[in-house]
Amino acid sequence: MAGFGLPNFGQLTEAFKKAQEIQQNAQALQDELDGMEIEGRSSDGRAGVWLSGNQQPLRVELDPTLLQEGQQATETATLEALKAAYEQSTATMKGRMEELTGGLNLNLPGMGG
Structure with missing residues (x-):
């Protein structure tokens, strides 16, 4: 039967x-x-955070001089490093997904494109 608007087989x-x-x-x-292992660093380089490409936390590295500056400085630098690692990980994941699906155009409803 024709007329349903389906693509041909x-x-x-x-x-x-x-x-x-x-x-x-x-x-x-x-x-x-x-x-x-994607590394993110604080702007001063004294805090480092590593995530996998799937954004799983792997490890944290803090410079002893940072720890001597107290809780606030340590927390700020650690958060900065985490944000940097997260952004890098997100960009890597997005880029790889675009490579994977590149050129795919199914023209299906709800798929965008």
């Missing part, structure tokens, strides 16, 4: 193949992001 098959390929590549990307 060939287009649909191609779209499913592409979606399967993306799913397989997404798993590889997940593994790659898990293995990354």
